[in-house]
Structures are given as C-alpha cells and as structure tokens.
Amino acid sequence: MPNYKLTYFKLRGRAETARYIFAYSGINYEDETIERSVWAQLKPTLLFKQLPILKVDEIELNQSTAIARYLARETGLAGKSNIEQAQVDAIVDTINDFMNLFPWTERDEAVKQKMNEDIVTNNIPILLDGLCKLLGDRTWFVGDSVTWADFHWAVCSITLSSLNADLHNYPKLLALKERVEALPQIAAWIEQRPKTPL
Numbered sequence: 001m002p003n004y005k006l007t008y009f010k011l012r013g014r015a016e017t018a019r020y021i022f023a024y025s026g027i028n029y030e031d032e033t034i035e036r037s038v039w040a041q042l043k044p045t046l047l048f049k050q051l052p053i054l055k056v057d058e059i060e061l062n063q064s065t066a067i068a069r070y071l072a073r074e075t076g077l078a079g080k081s082n083i084e085q086a087q088v089d090a091i092v093d094t095i096n097d098f099m100n101l102f103p104w105t106e107r108d109e110a111v112k113q114k115m116n117e118d119i120v121t122n123n124i125p126i127l128l129d130g131l132c133k134l135l136g137d138r139t140w141f142v143g144d145s146v147t148w149a150d151f152h153w154a155v156c157s158i159t160l161s162s163l164n165a166d167l168h169n170y171p172k173l174l175a176l177k178e179r180v181e182a183l184p185q186i187a188a189w190i191e192q193r194p195k196t197p198l
C-alpha cells in the first residue's frame, strides 16, 4: 500500500470526494490542511499553484477529479466495467461543469451573490432534472453498488444547499445523498471532519 498525503485547505471543497473514498475504503492517509497564512509560501513551490494535491509515495498528483478517479479505481469504486466507468465519469464531469459555473473567486460580494442566484435559478435545475432522470428508481447512480459518482453528488449537494439551491423538489436525489451519508464509514468521517462553510 503506498503512502498517501492529501493536501488542501481546511475546507470540504475539491478534496472532499477523495476524503470520502479514503474514509469508505478505510485506507490510511495524511489529511494535510493548509492555513491561509502558510499558503503564500507553499503556492510558489507548486507546479500549477493550486490545491488539492495527492502525494502517492514520491509521485505528486494534481487535479481533484484525477485524484478521486485514481483512488476510486484503486478501491473498486470506479464502476465495474468500462461502460460503467464511463457512466460514472460522465456524472462527475457534469456535476463539475455546473459547480464550476459559480464565481468562487469573485471578490465583490454583491456581484457574487447576484451571479450565484442566477446560476441557482437558471442552471442548477438543468443539473438536478438530469441527475434525477439518470437515477430513476435505482439505489445508486451506476450499476448495483455505490461508486464515487454517488460520493461526488453527496459532497456537491451540500454545497448546492448552502448556495440556496432547493433540493426538496428532488426527493430521490436527496435520498441518495442521505444513503451515502448513512454508510457507516462516511457517517463516521462526517462526524469527525472540521465544520466548514464550504
């Protein structure tokens, strides 16, 4: 088993899906959280000046989706066949497309608020309608067991709720989130993780 060190800010953000995979699979890892004061020194040393980064022994991986996909493959959470893996990847990429619409780095609070509201009103229903149809009456998004697409939805839906997206019209998607959060290893992680706004 390699040595794993995940480095990110003290946020759920783009590291949380990887943390769910670690938690679910019981793999030991170092969860390094960087304070903003330390970030100024660390940033110039990074190839692409961004977090998260996963160190796998001596290899440094950037890109949150590549990190989570790698961990999912290592732990049997990526989908059971090539087509299932493609279905899982498509769900994750679609969720990311919509999450990336939000103006995360906008400094003007009023502008940010207005853009968030527009996206929640005009774009997020497209995501939720599509995911709802894709899930149908099944227990998990893809195949007959949990995958990291379910984890990614559970993670991102918390952020969507905090941005005032109304998920109550989507009870099946809410139930999926709750199903993920009720998995004993995930429930234990949620209990112990730092309480952060994002």
Ligand SMILES: N[C@@H](CCC(=O)N[C@@H](CS)C(=O)NCC(=O)O)C(=O)O
Residues within 6 Å of the ligand: 013, 014, 043, 049, 050, 051, 052, 062, 063, 064, 065
């Ligand atoms: N596509 C990249 C985006 C990484 C990214 O935007 N990281 C942000 C935090 S979520 C960051 O490092 N921001 C600090 C900065 O750019 O100074 C990924 O998914 O890992």
